[in-house]
Amino acid sequence: MLLCTVRDCRLPLHRDARRFVCARGHAFDVARSGYVNLLQPNERRSRHPGDTAEAVAARRRVWSAAAMPPLFVKGNRVLDVGCGDGYWLASIDAPERVGIDISIPAIAAAARRHPDCFWIVANADRFIPYSDATFDLVISITARMNDAEFHRVLRDDGRLLVAVPAPDDLIELRRGPQRDRVPRTIETFASFTLLEHRRVTKKAVVDVGDVLLSSYRGTRPGDARDVTFSLDLLLFAPTPASASA
Secondary structure, eight states: OBBOOSTTTOOBOEEETTEEEOTTOOEEEBOTTSOEEOOOGGGOSSSSOSOOHHHHHHHHHHHHHHTOOOOSOOOSEEEEETOTTSTTGGGSOOSEEEEEESOHHHHHHHHHHOTTSEEEEOOTTTOOSBOTTOEEEEEEESSOOOHHHHHHHEEEEEEEEEEEEOTTTTGGGOOSOOOOOHHHHHHHOTTEEEEEEEEEEEEEEEEHHHHHHHTTSOOOOOOEEEEEEEEEEEEEEEOOHHHHO
């Protein structure tokens, strides 16, 4: 169930024509493209948080050129946290798919491109606006990591898929030793048990300017070159409270 994000409210939100309303009268309009903005003023650090429209478009071009294989997970109710423009969520075949991102340009692009999913602007670092045990699959692809909230909104038999850049990701554009993010990610998700670790690597010719813009490394005139894309995919299951105590 979708929940109100107004501080100290958290009541269920119900659809009323072109808006969502809770019992206390807090209302959130549905945009023309179909998404709902639940982000509160106190949950943003800037006037325009998250990715810009230019960064969103650049990342879409990069992922499309890289043509990474589809994610190997399935679910009935799927949540993508830090979903961007929906590239990864749209690749999953599921009856219900929800994407959350703090960037309005990203969610607006996702809603236009994938109207069969439900898109929300919210700060998932603070609160995921859904009731407990709503989803059977949560994914976070090089995006947000919130152990407590992911655990709360997942069913006991659900799964969490987290993707982090592998040490050789974008190696052609980096200098110095590369980090292995897997151990730190496993530590971050202390309330989960690791089930599987896969590494997916591909090379593709992409515009370097798009890569830099979409990965927060600044901008410069782009040139097309062969670049390595590599992800460590970590599949977790929620650890029962009695086992983690």
